[in-house]
Amino acid sequence: MAQQVADRRDVDFVLHEQLNIEQLSKYEQFVDFNKKTIDMVVSEARNLALKELLPCQKEADEQGCSFKNGTVTVPEVFHRAYAFFREGEWIAMCDDPDWGGQGMPSAVALAANNYFNGANFPFMLHNILSHGAGKLVEFFGTDKQKELFLENMYTGLWGGSMLLTESEAGSDVGALTTKAVKNNNDTYAITGNKIFISSGENNLVENIIHPVLARIEGAPDGTAGISLFLVPKIWVNDDGSFGEFNDMVCTGIEKKMGIHGNPTCSMALGGKGQCRGTLLGQENQGMSAMFVMMNEARLHVGMQGFSCASASY
């Protein structure tokens, strides 16, 4: 039987013979991760990838996402895959168990991701974004923000995204014009339009917590004046209950060359002037915050590309 997605022998070679990942179990932080555990994690990931993610890869590509009246539906087959993925607690593999993570070494998570992404990278894009957005909350959130959002994001009950790009601000992110005006309380009124937002709107989860880059009124031009905000799709009250829809609308999804299983959304924030966000981190420190996450994000994109190549071979 031919190896699928990734050659297990090669994965094991790198983890154990080349990098000796087991050495990390000498340290308290990774004490559970001896060879047996590492191998078990990789086997479980491989099983899930081959049994549930790979079989629906083609169907999801053909079905794609659909947009109607501001609502986006993802491929039907993703719901089942997502349920399994959440059950296995795969979203926050390396993160603090206190918040729903598994505390794994990075290299082990990368091995699992080799299988997941090689089997169904459009599906994984949803999860990578939930995790990335959660990580921003973990690093820069106040205790309150962490309490309201973090565990739900790391366990996949709620999703995430990254709202940076605008029609005139892609590589030149400093040119963005989405605005934030301070309200009387701790919130900001956010208005603007974002494009190319992966998972910006979807029916995989009941709420989406969007990290949004915006310029506070009066802040400098360019990247120096950008701040980071948390803008939930449905407002979350202090007691954790849902409030109203947060005046954030998906205005359409792109027809693309690939990754059809992931909706690439255009988002309109504050069309009725009712979109609220809370500051994540410090004012005008939005770009620094993104840079902290950038290494991990870029490493994961490398992993996505590599996984396609690995599956090709």
Add this chain to the structure above:
Amino acid sequence: MNYARTRIQGKHLLSSAKDATSVPIIQHPDIRRILLTMKSYSEGMRSILFYIGLLEDKVKISEDDADRTLYQGLIDVLIPVAKGYITDRAFEMCSHGVQVFGGYGFTKEYPQEQLLRDCKITQIYEGTNGIQAMDLLGRKRSLNKGQSFKDLLDEIRKVIDTAKGIISFKEVALNLEKTVIKLAEVTQNLGETVKSEKIMTGFANAHPFLDVTGDTVMAWMILWRAVLATKKLNENHTKKDIEFYEGQLKSAQFFINTVLPVSRGKMDMILSNDSSVVDISEAAFGGK
């Protein structure tokens, strides 16, 4: 791989009999070249990415500030390679995949064309690969006053030194050593170019610089694997393991002997500071 092993087309190049049977395409030299390309790049990429993962964990558990700085610096320098270089090569590998499938590869009947389509976005989002190249040239090359880039080359030299001690690998190790020396020269030269009035030409070479840095990092990983495989082959192993380790040796021989001469050629190109990219007028691009 499975397809190449089972798909029968064409007679073996060396068979002279008129009624010779057709063979699986894995027996044809051009296909073998494509497959070994895909094999060696997949393996090298895996090593680079998992290695960065290990560095991240080492940062977490280090109690020594100097160690943490070293590891974090290596991560920072390697990230443009992890994203920019790897996704560029990955897209090419997916394209090779279509090629191996032939006509069927172009149809939706096989999953390969989806992999190629899906892979393209990885070169674009999270910072286009042009941006990754600028990051390597403009920021990471001079990170910690250039020390982190030097640390990377030092790590590579450690493996070269070990490999030089293994007779069967001496030539291959020397080949990589020549490449590292040239890369250091290119790094120095580009650093000066971007500080001079030729800065635009310097940045025109940002992507080629990413390419050759990536090639060198890949060769390091692949040679490291081959050195390990050589040690293992001297011990007692199953037939399957022996086949695996021999595959590691061949990947190394292939990559270092066929890719690095091209990389060094590219490095010569960078050193020549050709400015046609910068000098051509917008009108001369034509098409108006």
